[in-house]
Amino acid sequence: xxxxxxxxxxxxxxxxxxxxxxxxxxxxxxxxxxxxxxxxxxxxxxxxxxxxxxxxxxxxxxxxxxxxxxxxxxxxxxxxxxxxxxxxxxxxxxxxxxxxxxxxxxxxxxxxxxxxxxxxxxxxxxxxxxxxxxxxxxxxxxxxxxxxxxxxxxxxxxxxxxxxxxxxxxxxxxxxxxxxxxxxxxxxxxxxxxxxxxxxxxxxxxxxxxxxxxxxxxxxxxxxxxxxxxxxxxxxxxxxxxxxxxxxxxxxxxxxxxxxxxxxxxxxxxxxxxxxxxxxxxxxxxxxxxxxxxxxxxxxxxxxxxxxxxxxxxxxxxxxxxxxxxxxxxxxxxxxxxxxxxxxxxxxxxxxxxxxxxxxxxxxxxxxxxxxxxxxxxxxxxxxxxxxxxxxxxxxxxxxxxxxxxxxxxxxxxxxxxxxxxxxxxxxxxxxxxxxxxxxxxxxxxxxxxxxxxxxxxx
Numbered sequence: 001x002x003x004x005x006x007x008x009x010x011x012x013x014x015x016x017x018x019x020x021x022x023x024x025x026x027x028x029x030x031x032x033x034x035x036x037x038x039x040x041x042x043x044x045x046x047x048x049x050x051x052x053x054x055x056x057x058x059x060x061x062x063x064x065x066x067x068x069x070x071x072x073x074x075x076x077x078x079x080x081x082x083x084x085x086x087x088x089x090x091x092x093x094x095x096x097x098x099x100x101x102x103x104x105x106x107x108x109x110x111x112x113x114x115x116x117x118x119x120x121x122x123x124x125x126x127x128x129x130x131x132x133x134x135x136x137x138x139x140x141x142x143x144x145x146x147x148x149x150x151x152x153x154x155x156x157x158x159x160x161x162x163x164x165x166x167x168x169x170x171x172x173x174x175x176x177x178x179x180x181x182x183x184x185x186x187x188x189x190x191x192x193x194x195x196x197x198x199x200x201x202x203x204x205x206x207x208x209x210x211x212x213x214x215x216x217x218x219x220x221x222x223x224x225x226x227x228x229x230x231x232x233x234x235x236x237x238x239x240x241x242x243x244x245x246x247x248x249x250x251x252x253x254x255x256x257x258x259x260x261x262x263x264x265x266x267x268x269x270x271x272x273x274x275x276x277x278x279x280x281x282x283x284x285x286x287x288x289x290x291x292x293x294x295x296x297x298x299x300x301x302x303x304x305x306x307x308x309x310x311x312x313x314x315x316x317x318x319x320x321x322x323x324x325x326x327x328x329x330x331x332x333x334x335x336x337x338x339x340x341x342x343x344x345x346x347x348x349x350x351x352x353x354x355x356x357x358x359x360x361x362x363x364x365x366x367x368x369x370x371x372x373x374x375x376x377x378x379x380x381x382x383x384x385x386x387x388x389x390x391x392x393x394x395x396x397x398x399x400x401x402x403x404x405x406x407x408x409x410x411x412x413x414x415x416x417x418x419x420x421x422x423x424x425x426x427x428x429x430x431x432x433x434x435x436x437x438x439x440x441x442x443x444x445x446x447x448x449x450x451x452x453x454x455x456x457x458x459x
Contacts, residue, residue: 004029008439014399014432021196022386026442027334034298034441035060036449037155039164041300041328042066042076045148046184046347052095052110059154060331064140065089065099066150069111074145076152077112078138088137099137112137141449147176148183155447165296166241167419173280174291175302175324178346179271185326186358187342191367195379196386197299197331198438200339203375204293204301204327206239206430208232208246224307224320233426236289236413240420242437244430245294245302255285262290263306263320268349282417289416295430297437299329302344307360321353323361335383341366398435401427 007017020026042057043066054067056079063079065088079087086103089096098115100107107116114135117124124130140152144161146169151161162169176183234249250258259269273281283289295301306322324345330338343361345354364371385391401409401423408423416422423429 004442008443010395011435011439014397014402014428015395016398016435018386018391018394018396020386021199022335022383022391024334027331029442030331030438031060032446033444034438035154035331037153037158037441037444037447038298039142039144039151039153039158039161040298041149041151041296043150044183044185044326044342044344045074045145045150046182047093048074050095052097053093054089054096054110055093056089056091058330059152062154063087064152065137067110069109070097071111073111074143074150075111076140076143076150077136078140080138081106082114082135082137108137112139147172149176154449156450157447164242168241168243168294168296170240170277170279170419171238171243171245171291171294172296172302173276175294175304175326175344177275178268179275179348181347183324183344184347185342185344188327188340189342189366190338190340192332192336192338193376193380194335195337195376195383196335197329197337198435199379199382200329200337200375201295201297201299201301202431202434203379204303205244205295205434206237206246206293206428208235208237208426234424235292236287236416236422236424237427237429238416238418238420238422239430239433240418243294243296243300244420244433246292246430247289248292250284250288250290252288255281258284258288258290263322265350265353268346268353271346271348279417279419287415287417289418295434297434298441299331301327301329303327303365305360305364307364309356309360309363321356321360323357323364325361325365327365335387339367398428398431401425401429 007020010017040059042064043055047055048066048068051068051070051072054065056063056065058064065077065079067075069075079089081088081101081103083101083104083106086101088099088101088108090102096110098107098109105118106114109115114132117132120126120132127133141156142153142158144151146161146165235247237246238244250261253261256269259272291304293301293303303325304322306320308319309321323343325341326344327339327341330340332338343358345357363369366372403409410423410425413422413424
């Protein structure tokens with residue numbers, strides 16, 4: 001890698017050294033300074049609703065058991081036996097009161113406590129030789145939830161989750177809080193693509209410019225009500241706190257009329273009215289903007305869209321059904337990403353709505369979705385091309401929306417009911433914001449993880 005300071009300064013200017021999308025040295029820094037410090041999404045509470053439920057998820061190379069213990073508390077425990085380091089839980093999900101290491105049989109309750117140690121007296125001399133009492137699987141250094149979303153941070157000194165999210169939490173509410181009971185998830189689908197993790201995160205953060213080209217076919221076949229893919233330029237691009245995204249511009253009308261246009265039934269609209277803040281309601285009802293794709297730094301993305309579903313009721317040609325999807329770009333290496341994709345829906349939604357919304361999600365996203373196929377073809381090509389020597393000579397122009405003196409082509413919106421800064425039209429404001437956060441993380445000194453002996457307190 002050329003001088004790190006020069007690379008990061010180029011990134012901050014919107015001129016992106018092409019090799020950052022496939023560079024092993026950069027990836028090593030990302031593991032330490034981006035994923036070792038940020039708050040990382042692991043699961044949603046609806047995935048572990050009962051005592052004993054668990055899922056196994058990872059933060060890059062670190063595997064965690066996310067469980068609901070017998071008292072109902074949510075835990076995130078490093079999936080490594082305290083004895084010889086074997087993975088304690090090998091299943092991806094399930095329900096268990098205990099986890100038993102398959103190597104030597106040490107066993108742990110679903111709150112992480114070590115409760116079984118074969119031949120304790122013979123092998124260790126009992127408690128005098130090895131103190132079993134009080135030992136636990138290593139917990140995540142920090143754990144917190146927001147609207148049922150479970151996050152961990154590997155940095156013991158991480159700021160509180162709500163502080164970390166900042167104003168982006170306002171937009172998360174659109175996706176995760178349509179009624180007081182929140183959402184439930186289905187999934188995840190998981191697959192791997194030979195693409196760098198940053199490319200997908202940037203795309204979902206604010207790339208409405210690619211839609212008229214990459215996704216023109218899904219409009220041409222009539223999947224959406226809008227006749228032109230370029231309509232995306234009428235929506236707003238916003239960045240707030242740790243994330244940002246895109247919106248669609250809705251046609252004139254009242255709040256209820258605009259939400260019906262998106263495909264929500266009246267009973268769900270009534271709950272949105274009662275749940276969302278005045279600012280949320282104003283952004284849709286007064287400003288006419290409805291959230292679409294978004295990303296929270298570093299690798300959590302969401303999408304909200306409303307395609308036509310053939311059997312959505314009376315067969316009318318303009319029937320649409322909205323869906324929400326949540327996904328994570330889980331890095332495997334500099335040139336490979338594991339994608340985890342969940343379908344999200346309001347827990348109180350009518351059953352028929354849930355079924356049609358799930359169908360809409362599968363049509364568009366997930367491993368077989370039409371949008372998915374379009375996007376991945378581009379991302380794989382970018383990543384493979386970034387590996388060559390010529391890519392180290394090229395700075396990609398990511399200055400869309402800026403003049404030569406760094407002033408915006410068009411000023412930000414003076415009246416936008418959501419927090420942060422919003423622009424209308426094409427621009428790479430959000431991609432630059434995300435990469436500036438990335439550059440800041442790489443430039444900062446690595447976090448001090450401390451050391452831990454047998455599940456004890458970090459020193």
